[in-house]
Amino acid sequence: MGFEQLAELRDRLRAEKEQVKTESAKPQKRKASQKAKPREQDPTVEAIWRLQKHFPLAFPVNPAPKVPLKEGILKDAEQHLQLLGITAEQLKAGIGAWCRGGRYWAAMTENAPRLDLQGQPVGVVTAAQALHARQQARRQRAEARRNQAKAKAPADDKPVENAAAPAAE
Known part of the structure; x- marks a missing residue:
């Protein structure tokens, strides 16, 4: 799953959670305004959205493939902070997140x-640089598999504990 897809999923889940909280308090009118809030609540997602809006060729919207960015792109982008309407910290976080995903590493092929x-x-x-990108992609996949195994492990332990309890009685 790419960064944009994860951010979209997170935003949708947040919006659904907020919708459940406010459903009894405010009807339909409140729901429409909540859809815009999650992006504004996460400064990294907001920074990426603004980069995509102002520099669509360098920061293409999914499903278009990401492109390798110029070395030193952060310094170039810092000159446009006022246009982007974000802080230097948000910009750094946004570009950092953009360049850490599998879609970006897949674009980092030799001579691209x-x-x-x-x-x-x-x-x-x-x-x-292409070799480094392949290594990062492998590392990220391995970490995702470990995290997935950890998430499943507690669920696997519970049935074993329950099975052992009746035997002890």
Whole structure:
């Protein structure tokens, strides 16, 4: 699952949770305004949304594949903080999150063009950078498998405890 999909899922779950809380208090009118709030509540998601809005060639919207960004893109983007309407910390978090996902690492293939904010090629991905991206993708997949196993482990333990309890009686 890509970053945008995870963020969208999180936002939808938050909105549904809020909807349940306020359903008895306010009818239909309140529900429509809640859909915009989750994006505004997460500064990283807000930063990415603004980058996508102002620089669509460098920060394409899913399902379009991500593109390798120019080295030093953060410094270039910092010059546009006022246009983006976000803080330097939000910008750093947004670009950091953008460059840590599987879609980004998949785009980091050897000799792939690196793009500036306007979508113009300004360099290429080196073999070492492509190797690093593959390693990061493997590491992320392994971590996701470990987390999934940990999440399942407590559920697996409970039936065993329950099965042991009647035998002890």
